[in-house]
Amino acid sequence: MEQPDINVVYTVKHQLPLIMFIGQYFFYTGLSAGSFVISVIATLLGRKEFKPIGKITAILAPILLIIAPLNLIADLEQPLRFWHLMLYYNWTSPITYGSFLLTAYPIVGIIYAIMVYTDRQGPAKVLGILGIPLAISVHGYTGFILALAKARSLWNTAAMPTIFIVSAMVSGIGLVVIIAAIRYKWFDKKATPETREQDKKLILQLAQFMAYTIMLDLFLIVSDILVLLTAHTDALEAGMLILTGNFSFLFVGVEIILGALIPMILVLGPTRKSLTAAVVASILVNIGVYAMRFVMVIGGQTIPLS
């Protein structure tokens, strides 16, 4: 049935509540969580050739997690009242989970990094195992922030936290590949040709691991879109917005094609032995994940509510 001509003559629109500070915060926590997980995997496996990667990522995770909440505080209308989050907590709000997770996780991360750098394997492993659930929840809760703001149909899906965690893994591994490649190229002069060969192999393996997480990410995105397109009216509108509407270039073009499909071909295709291809793929992946945060945060709020 076709709707009769409906013309909204007057209504009030309020300003965009969440701007890209929030998206950037999601991006940084994602990078941090991804690199922390890689670091703990390297520590737990305990092989000698993984050590450089384990060390780089151990220091990356807390640094990124110190940058991330600065975005949040800058976004507040009353930045000097940020301590209210700790004092006047509300357990039904996902932001409260976050304010405590964002305190606990960097502490564990910093002690873990000290243990890794002082080469104390035992405590590093224990802290790593303790830290992984923290790292996953510090990023997973950001998915809940969007999912529990149930007014916005693009956000209000149960897949949101999982999509966030998987895309965090993707971007985190991408960053590790880039930094490991920089180390390989310029800061690894003393190494013997054998260890250099090993390092290169390791970077390529990481890039392949990244391609597999991209596949998981694509599966989650496809299932999310499929459900959006077949659920209620608002959800259909949200699905069409990112597939054909204002955000289709960012979503289909940048996030899916440039940020997922092309990197996958670069890493798994005929260029799979090339370090340059792995680095280019990692840069593209990070651009794609940043675009994903943009589409989610800004795109979710574009659909008028009433």
Add this chain to the structure above:
Amino acid sequence: MEIFTGEAAGAGPPKTKEDEQVAEDIRYGMVIDVRRCIGCQSCSVACKAEMSVPLEVFATWVKIVERGQYPDAQRFFLPRLCNNCENAICARNCPTKASYKRDDGVVMVDEHRCIGCKYCIASCPYDVRYINPFKNIVQKCYWCYHRLDAGLVPACVETCPTRAMIFGDLNDPKSEVSRVLATNATQVIKKDMQTEPHVFYIGADEAAMSNYEEEINYFTEPLFFPKIRL
């Protein structure tokens, strides 16, 4: 004449223990008879004056929707304000409990506790919260709680020239609002959000209650830096 005597709004501030018990049992609600609304925006103006709502933002307004084409066209009005929901998503999601529900059901924002994270604005399905550009906190319609405490009705209800807005205690079966609710077909906006709104509409147009507008183009707004307010 009960609107003007304030009888519908309850018994004023509690003084004794028994009065406090009565105050806890109050659940304020509003019925808006859209058939009577003439779209004069008096409620918007009264709200601005009473609550010192700054320029560019509104706590109450009348949405106007046109249906059809000339000569078969008609305008429909929908007075919009905070629903002061029973299950308020904003209060549930507020990380500092700055948004909270009073015992009588009015959803409040504590000016001194709000940090301005704007998560409540993102969570609200009705888009009725705004940022006060002078105080840098989130504000909304409080149903003029200071007037309720003094035994009066909200300013918009007081002002409405056609008496389209009826305010009172939903728990009191003898109040005007309860009687109107009991004897009329009413609607609420977005029932599927499980918010149990306390603003009921009589004869509201479906198009006015849904989102028929085009997508908002936010690409023109500063997305990477906040608006700097002086």
